[in-house]
Amino acid sequence: MGMExxxxxxxxxxxxxxxxxxxxxxxxxxxxxxxxxxxxxxxxVTDALDNxxxxxxxxxxxxxxxxxxxxxxxxxxxxxxxxxxxxxxTQVHSAGILGLISLEPEEGREMLxxxxxMGREINRRIQRRARVFATGPEVLAGxxxxxxxxxxxxxxxxxxxxxxxxxxxxxxxxxIARGLRRAAEEAFGLLITTGGVGAEGKDQTxxxxxxxxxxxxxxYVLQFIKGNGRHxxxxxxxxxxxxxxxxxxxLPGPHDEVRLLWPVLREGLAQALAPEAxxxxxxxxxxxxxxxxxxxxxxxxAQKLWEEIHGTEQG
Numbered sequence: 001m002g003m004e005x006x007x008x009x010x011x012x013x014x015x016x017x018x019x020x021x022x023x024x025x026x027x028x029x030x031x032x033x034x035x036x037x038x039x040x041x042x043x044x045v046t047d048a049l050d051n052x053x054x055x056x057x058x059x060x061x062x063x064x065x066x067x068x069x070x071x072x073x074x075x076x077x078x079x080x081x082x083x084x085x086x087x088x089x090t091q092v093h094s095a096g097i098l099g100l101i102s103l104e105p106e107e108g109r110e111m112l113x114x115x116x117x118m119g120r121e122i123n124r125r126i127q128r129r130a131r132v133f134a135t136g137p138e139v140l141a142g143x144x145x146x147x148x149x150x151x152x153x154x155x156x157x158x159x160x161x162x163x164x165x166x167x168x169x170x171x172x173x174x175x176i177a178r179g180l181r182r183a184a185e186e187a188f189g190l191l192i193t194t195g196g197v198g199a200e201g202k203d204q205t206x207x208x209x210x211x212x213x214x215x216x217x218x219x220y221v222l223q224f225i226k227g228n229g230r231h232x233x234x235x236x237x238x239x240x241x242x243x244x245x246x247x248x249x250x251l252p253g254p255h256d257e258v259r260l261l262w263p264v265l266r267e268g269l270a271q272a273l274a275p276e277a278x279x280x281x282x283x284x285x286x287x288x289x290x291x292x293x294x295x296x297x298x299x300x301x302a303q304k305l306w307e308e309i310h311g312t313e314q315g
Contacts, residue, residue: 006061010096015078016052018090023083028053031077037066053078057098064115069103126245127189130156133166133179135195135205136253147255148194155262159269161190171196176208184246190269191246195253199233205250209239212248216241217279221252221286238286240279247275252286261285 013032025045032055033043047054071092079086092101103111132153134146149165156163166183169176176193183191196205199222209216216239223235239250249265251258264285268278 007057007059007097010094010098011057012046012054012096013057013092013094013098013101014047014052014054015075015086015090015092017087018051018053018078019085020048020050020053021083021085023048023081025053027081028078028084029055031081032074035070035074035077036062053084062098064100064112067098068100068111068115069105069107069109071102072105074101123189123245126187127247128161129188130161130163130190130192131166131183131188132156132163133169133176133183133191133193135169135176135193136171137202139168139195148251148253148258151255151258152192152194152262155266156190159266166191169193171202171204173204173207173211176205177211180208180212180243180246180248184243189246191243191248193248193250194258195251197238197250197252198236201233203233206237206239209241209248209250212243213241216248217276219280219283221283222290238279238283240275240282242275249278249282251282257286257289260289 025048029043029045030040033040036043036057038057038059042057042059044056044058045053046056074092075086075090078084093099094101100111132149134149138144139146146168153163153165166179169179176196180191180193193205196203206216206218209218218237218239221236221238236252238252239248241248251261251265261282264281265278268281273281
């Protein structure tokens with residue numbers, strides 16, 4: 001896929017000379033939208049005289065392959081609209097980046113090839129930029145030290161990421177979502193949060209993730225009966241989702257759990273796992289820790305009962 005271009009204020013295309021004879025202007029706009037790969041609502045006719053048509057492209061960005069060297073195709077589409085007559089001198093013009101629509105096919109192919117190569121390189125660089133966020137009022141107030149961010153920054157840097165800390169985010173879904181959205185807009189391809197994935201009402205990280213990516217994977221680590229004690233939710237989850245080209249990974253807050261999950265995350269990133277697969281790998285690793293603790297607890301209870309019955313002295 002080629003690079004994406006922002007059209008800014010230069011969004012007009014005009015076609016001239018041509019002849020109009022009762023042409024349906026809506027059909028003309030649809031013809032242009034079809035060539036550019038846009039919806040009907042994203043192209044409109046803003047001016048129509050006997051010898052020219054002016055179109056306004058309402059999409060804020062276009063990929064290079066949508067418009068570069070597409071003049072001949074656009075003119076063919078317009079010629080098929082009843083009441084529109086074009087001739088050998090008809091051309092498509094624009095004062096902005098859309099002017100690339102009139103490139104010759106060979107020039108267009110060369111530009112698209114360069115654009116695609118540049119797009120791949122830019123995307124590769126974006127994917128290697130990471131921002132790490134701690135969440136929670138205790139961290140924000142300085143009541144507890146944030147050990148997770150320094151650890152993750154060092155670990156990510158060791159894997160070749162350009163990693164930097166983000167601001168500490170309060171446990172409010174809108175605030176967390178704003179911080180993540182801003183980082184995605186600033187071309188950070190990997191966004192990691194720590195904390196706010198528990199079962200208490202104050203834990204809002206996964207709600208923020210869901211607002212950014214409704215299809216995000218949020219598998220359970222532990223499940224509870226909702227409403228028991230401080231459990232305002234029915235369990236502890238982890239989350240992995242996407243926002244545009246950014247991957248969002250929501251980890252727990254306890255430092256030992258972040259350290260436990262880092263090798264799993266590192267391997268998942270190296271394998272470019274899909275969000276759902278990565279989320280389940282992380283949840284499974286943390287679930288195994290709690291299962292082991294549960295087994296140890298049960299063994300300790302059994303040992304205590306054995307000693308009560310048989311005494312501690314043997315033989």
